[in-house]
Amino acid sequence: MPGYLLLKRKSNEKCICIRYRGHSRVIASIIKRKYANIYFVDFKQTSGTIINEEYFFNKIDQYKNEDIFIGVGSNSIRKKIFDKLFSYDITPANCIAENTFIAYDAVIANGVVICPGSVIGSKAIIGNNTIVNTLSSVDHDCILGDHSQVTAGVIFGGTTIVGENCFFGIKSATIPNISIGNNSIIMAGSIVYKDVPADVMIGGNPARIVKNL
Numbered sequence: 001m002p003g004y005l006l007l008k009r010k011s012n013e014k015c016i017c018i019r020y021r022g023h024s025r026v027i028a029s030i031i032k033r034k035y036a037n038i039y040f041v042d043f044k045q046t047s048g049t050i051i052n053e054e055y056f057f058n059k060i061d062q063y064k065n066e067d068i069f070i071g072v073g074s075n076s077i078r079k080k081i082f083d084k085l086f087s088y089d090i091t092p093a094n095c096i097a098e099n100t101f102i103a104y105d106a107v108i109a110n111g112v113v114i115c116p117g118s119v120i121g122s123k124a125i126i127g128n129n130t131i132v133n134t135l136s137s138v139d140h141d142c143i144l145g146d147h148s149q150v151t152a153g154v155i156f157g158g159t160t161i162v163g164e165n166c167f168f169g170i171k172s173a174t175i176p177n178i179s180i181g182n183n184s185i186i187m188a189g190s191i192v193y194k195d196v197p198a199d200v201m202i203g204g205n206p207a208r209i210v211k212n213l
């Protein structure tokens, strides 16, 4: 499915944003340009709740036609919500800032967040439920697996292949043509020069395994 850009706000359009902690405000700051009303669903949190999780999933049929965003930074909790929505046959919406560049032949899956100033290159693939935060660059032919998080200012050299549930700290980078295994964490500022196995935390320049997870 090709990526799409959010249009200018249309009056009275509404959407649902599931929130857990602060990341929902990042999402809201982007989607507010389109939706006049954002209804927040608090996932397992009750203070200041507009709609709580239990109520929302009990009445899910009435929300099925709304655009639903997952405003959650934690990979594991975001995955849990994605899977739950999927079990109700609901596909979360993509949240894509207007000033991103997305190549015409890139593929953006579902429930994806792409924050301002990011670049998605030719034939890159962004997996389901993955976040590409502010000013990050995903170069040509990269594949980012599902439920991963790329924080601000991350640079992927071309044809970097990233597994599922990975985390890239601020300003980390990879050289082209390497792969990163599932569940691995790349610490802030790391430069990754060679393949990374699954389930490790890696940091430094050149990045080395700091611990097994």
Ligand SMILES: CC(C)(COP(=O)(O)OP(=O)(O)OC[C@H]1O[C@@H](n2cnc3c(N)ncnc32)[C@H](O)[C@@H]1OP(=O)(O)O)[C@@H](O)C(=O)NCCC(=O)NCCS
Pocket (backbone or CB within 6 Å): 133, 151, 152, 168, 169, 170, 185, 186, 187, 188, 189, 190, 201, 203, 204, 210
């Ligand atoms: C990956 C991360 C979460 C690890 O945190 P942690 O599990 O608490 O790890 P610690 O701080 O205990 O550090 C473990 C070791 O790695 C070292 N280390 C920590 N951060 C490092 C980094 N970015 N690069 C290299 N080494 C690092 C520590 O000095 C420590 O070494 P020591 O055991 O010799 O003292 C954290 O280092 C990080 O990079 N966070 C990124 C946060 C970020 O980008 N957030 C974006 C939000 S939008």
